[in-house]
Amino acid sequence: MTMQMNGMDPVIRLRGVAKTFTLHNQGGAVIEVMAGATLAVAAGECVGLVGASGAGKSTLMRMIYGNYLTAAGTIEVAGTDVSRADPREIVALRRDRLGYVSQFLRVLPRVPALDVVAEPLIALGRPEEEARTRAAALLARLRLPERLWSLSPTTFSGGEQQRVNIARGFAHPFPALLLDEPTASLDALNRETVLTLIEEAKDRGAAIVGIFHDEGARERVCDRLIDVTGFTPGREG
Amino acid sequence: MTDLQMTRPLFSVRDLEKRYGARIGCTGVSFDLYPGEVMGIVGESGSGKSTLLGCLAGHMAPDAGTIAYDGRDVLAMSEPERRRMARTDWAFVHQNPRDGLRLSVSAGGNVGERLMAVGGRNYGKIRDTATDWLGRVEIAADRIDDRPSAFSGGMQQRLQIARNLVTGPRLVFMDEPTGGLDVSVQARLLDLIRGLVRRMGLSAIVVTHDLAVVRLLADRLMVMKGGRVIEAGLTDQVLDDPQHAYTQLLVSSVLQV
Numbered sequence: 168m169t170m171q172m173n174g175m176d177p178v179i180r181l182r183g184v185a186k187t188f189t190l191h192n193q194g195g196a197v198i199e200v201m202a203g204a205t206l207a208v209a210a211g212e213c214v215g216l217v218g219a220s221g222a223g224k225s226t227l228m229r230m231i232y233g234n235y236l237t238a239a240g241t242i243e244v245a246g247t248d249v250s251r252a253d254p255r256e257i258v259a260l261r262r263d264r265l266g267y268v269s270q271f272l273r274v275l276p277r278v279p280a281l282d283v284v285a286e287p288l289i290a291l292g293r294p295e296e297e298a299r300t301r302a303a304a305l306l307a308r309l310r311l312p313e314r315l316w317s318l319s320p321t322t323f324s325g326g327e328q329q330r331v332n333i334a335r336g337f338a339h340p341f342p343a344l345l346l347d348e349p350t351a352s353l354d355a356l357n358r359e360t361v362l363t364l365i366e367e368a369k370d371r372g373a374a375i376v377g378i379f380h381d382e383g384a385r386e387r388v389c390d391r392l393i394d395v396t397g398f399t400p401g402r403e404g
Numbered sequence: 405m406t407d408l409q410m411t412r413p414l415f416s417v418r419d420l421e422k423r424y425g426a427r428i429g430c431t432g433v434s435f436d437l438y439p440g441e442v443m444g445i446v447g448e449s450g451s452g453k454s455t456l457l458g459c460l461a462g463h464m465a466p467d468a469g470t471i472a473y474d475g476r477d478v479l480a481m482s483e484p485e486r487r488r489m490a491r492t493d494w495a496f497v498h499q500n501p502r503d504g505l506r507l508s509v510s511a512g513g514n515v516g517e518r519l520m521a522v523g524g525r526n527y528g529k530i531r532d533t534a535t536d537w538l539g540r541v542e543i544a545a546d547r548i549d550d551r552p553s554a555f556s557g558g559m560q561q562r563l564q565i566a567r568n569l570v571t572g573p574r575l576v577f578m579d580e581p582t583g584g585l586d587v588s589v590q591a592r593l594l595d596l597i598r599g600l601v602r603r604m605g606l607s608a609i610v611v612t613h614d615l616a617v618v619r620l621l622a623d624r625l626m627v628m629k630g631g632r633v634i635e636a637g638l639t640d641q642v643l644d645d646p647q648h649a650y651t652q653l654l655v656s657s658v659l660q661v
Contacts, residue, residue: 191649192656233638235645254624254638255438259408275598275620276591290602 177207178343178374179231184240184250185400186226200226204240204398206376210342213365213375215389218396224378227395228345231376232267233257245342262290267345268336272328274321281306281316284334291339298338305334309360326352337364344368346377350384362387412475414439414607415460415575420469422459428631429455433469435626435636439574442601442608444622444639446615446654452631454579457611461496461577462486473575492522495568499580501560505552505567511538512548514567522571537566541596558589562596569600576601576608582617594620615658619643627651 184204190196201223208214216224229235230249231242237250245264247256261267266287275283281302288298306316309330315323320331329352336344346365350358358381365388368375379385385392413436422429430452437443447453459466462478471478473493478486498504505514515534516524524530535545541562543555552560561581568576581597582590598621601608610621618625618639625642627635627650635648646652 188645189647191652229644234640236637236641236647254641255441256408257638257641258441258623275595277595 177209178245179206179208179376180241180243181206181227181231182241184227184230184242184398185238186223186230186235187238199400201395201398202239202400204395206393208343208374208376210372210374211369212390213369213377213388215385215392216376216378216395217385217392218394223395223398225347227398228267228347228376228378232265232345233260262287263339264341265343265345266336266339266341268333268347268349270329270347270351272320272332272335274319274328276321277319279317280311280320280323280331283320283331284338287335287339301338302334305338306331308364309334309357326354326357329353330357333361333364337368340368340371340373342373344373344375346375346379348378348380350379350381358384411438413437413472414441414474415609416470416472417460418470420456420459420466420471422455422464422466428452430459430628430631433626433633435633437575437607437609439607440605441624442606442610442622444618444625445609445611445628446613446618446625447628448613448654451628453611453628455631456628457577457579457609460609461494462490463496492571493574495571495573495576497564497568497576497578497581499583501552501557501564504564505560507551507553510549510551511543511555511563514552514563515570518567518571533570534566537570538563540600541566542592556589558585558593561585561593565593565597565600569604569606572604574607576606578608578610578612580612580614581610582614583612590617597621615643615655627654 181204184201186201188198188200190198204227206214216227218224226235230237231244233249233252240250242249244260247260249257252260281299284302284305285298288301289295303316311327311330315327320328323331333349349361353361362384365375379389415437418434420433421431433456445453445456458464460471473489496504509517512531512534515537516530519530519533535548538545538548543559543562552563555563582593585593594617610618612618622639624637625639626633627642627648629650635642635646635651642651643655646655
């Protein structure tokens with residue numbers, strides 16, 4: 168499935184990436200939000216995105232995930248050029264190579280927390296039993312009370328939902344991972360567990376791009392910081 | 405060659421057009437649907453989405469264009485040939501379960517009848533399969549001999565889904581499958597459809613005006629307006645970064661709760 172990659176090649180590589188939004192229902196205003204974004208993340212490396220609120224950290228993450236279209240440039244992730252890939256290729260990339268822990272869990276009604284976490288593994292064709300065992304181990308590590316595992320996270324607190332979200336994101340050992348504020352709304356013990364999960368992912372060779380407002384977390388897991396203010400249109404190069 | 409490049413489309417549509425006299429029903433529609441893919445078609449009433457679905461499913465004849473299923477030219481097939489294929493390989497879930505069920509026949513009969521249509525003969529086996537399917541769509545086994553006219557709307561819709569999926573189709577067409585149901589019933593039904601489609605590896609085309617339905621069910625999306633596809637792409641991309649003026653209006657018009 169994945170193209171042959173040299174061990175030294177970055178897993179995530181952005182070249183000259185630009186983003187514009189055209190607001191057709193507001194007089195066709197064209198807003199340039201990003202230009203010349205260039206970034207390379209190697210296996211085992213964690214790069215933190217920094218910059219003021221509104222500078223484009225989340226926009227960049229969404230573009231890497233294929234959630235936002237790219238206006239110019241290329242975004243290569245584990246052998247797929249996200250900026251040109253068709254929906255089917257992005258679905259395949261997200262299934263086996265690119266994980267995303269967003270800030271908020273999009274909760275499905277009626278699906279128990281354990282299945283929410285096991286789902287990415289089942290989608291990869293793992294036996295359901297094995298997938299649920301792995302899901303249970305992660306939820307236990309993140310201290311989600313076992314009585315909640317069989318319930319839909321719809322009614323969970325923000326912190327509980329976030330832990331389900333993190334367990335889901337770490338269930339499969341993705342070679343590329345995007346983390347949006349993974350330690351927000353967690354207590355000290357769970358924050359520690361999440362940081363350890365990130366360190367373990369790096370040790371097994373995951374390339375990670377993250378947004379961390381938590382400075383201690385940033386210092387501990389990030390190898391480099393990139394200020395996205397440098398990708399503001401007119402300021403590139 | 406990757407696995408992805410080696411897979412052939414299950415269903416290929418090129419330049420499909422249907423006119424009602426001088427009026428355009430739909431025109432210039434082309435897409436490929438791959439095995440296991442779920443595609444949503446959204447648009448308001450009159451956008452041509454139902455006309456398109458009717459042409460795709462063989463309920464009406466397009467005026468131009470081609471449709472290929474599993475490499476075979478659907479529009480060139482003889483009527484018996486097309487019917488046989490539609491019976492064994494395709495399924496159609498109507499918005500109104502009364503259009504897809506036989507109300508005078510028991511729930512078990514509604515499901516079993518489809519098995520007989522594709523050659524099932526052993527009564528015991530048919531009844532066992534029907535019972536199994538009622539369970540999968542969360543209808544209690546003791547309702548097997550009840551007529552669907554005694555069922556609630558949500559139950560009728562679940563029974564219609566069982567009747568359609570029991571023969572193991574590869575391609576399912578759905579027309580507003582959750583339309584006309586209470587919101588709480590919709591959620592249960594969506595979750596059920598989502599689970600069945602994923603587990604059976606079905607390809608599906610779902611027509612709806614409800615963006616929440618496509619976000620939950622569909623991998624990709626086509627947005628229709630005035631009989632034409634004005635935007636297409638990955639579902640979350642089209643909904644979160646819409647490019648066309650109409651799609652932007654559609655997305656921004658949804659009430660947030």
